[in-house]
Amino acid sequence: MAACYHEGTVKGKGESDFTNGDQEKISERLRKAMKGLGTDEKVIIEALSSHTNTQLQTVKSTYKTLYGRDLEEDLRSELSGHFESLCIYRLTPSTEFDAKCLRKAMKGIGTKEVTLIEILCSHNNSEIKDIKEDYRKVYERDLEEDIKEETSGDFQRILVSLLQGNRDENQTVDQKQVEEDFKELKQAGTKLMFGTDESVFNKILAKRNLSHLKAVFEAYRSDEQKDIETVVADEMSGDLCKAFLAVVRFIKDPLEYFASCFYETMCGPGTDDERLMQLIVAHCEVDLKDIADKYMELYKKGLALAIEEDTYGDYRKLLLKLSGKD
Helix, strand or coil, X not given: CCCCCCCCCCCCCCHHHCCHHHHHHHHHHHHHHHCCCCCCHHHHHHHHHCCCHHHHHHHHHHXXXXXXXXXXXXXXXXXXXXXXXXXXXXXXXHHHHHHHHHHHHHCCCCCCHHHHHHHHHCCCXXXXXXXXXXXXXXXXXXXXXXXXXXXXXHHHHHHHHHHCCCXXXXXXXXXXXXXXXXXXXXXXXXXXXXXXXXHHHHHHHHHCCHHHHHHHHHHHHHHHCCCHHHHHHHHCCHHHHHHHHHHHHHHHCHHHHHHHHHHHHHCCCCCCHHHHHHHHHHHCCCCHHHHHHHHHHHHCCCHHHHHHHHCCHHHHHHHHHHCCCC
């Protein structure tokens, strides 16, 4: 959704330089790494961390052509745990990855609301459309219907609104509309005697363009001497509060928002490995280097070091390679 250039940690060869010969060599190394007794995890880690997702799709195809075998199935039979999951995520076509994460967040007992929030608040209209199409294609299910089944109330409504992919994307700022939206938000929040009118927040945060919303947030701060995040935190609770805060934080600074997401996966006791894997895979080719710089700025600690301290084994080695650590 952000317009500026960002830098990932996984780049691979230029697409035009990645030849059939390269694909065959990588396929041969991977087959050899899994053939016979034992598995050479080092070869697998190197292959999955030094090539782009697009290149890995061609390797999967070449592997099947050479050996009549499915690369993902071979990896599943040889690996286990978080390392296996991370390898499969890296081999998932990038166009289907978000759909896969959303389905996993809603499948089985319970719903992982943070995944729904993270994905839906951070994609532009075209990406949302692609996610819905891929979800239907891969799972033969309707994403909106699944979200409605798994959520409720105002939280459901903000997710469904974001899922429409109808945000204004022209980035123009109409100062008169800024003032109207600011006044409407103020009236809906702290000026109400009987609670908060969440529908107003929903309408404005899901529809207006990002530049406009930044101007609305600034107007709120100037007039009320209060940050919009504080207002949301004071007036709302639970998953709805988390959803609105995610939208606000992403709009204000996407890199800071995702740095905080990484931090949340590793702060406190235990590690949210599923969320950590999804974040690494989603950002390693896009903007992970910039997120890591922001992480250091915010938390005075390297992202790679935090990962190293919170994970283990081959799983840790692949995470570190994907995060840019040699």
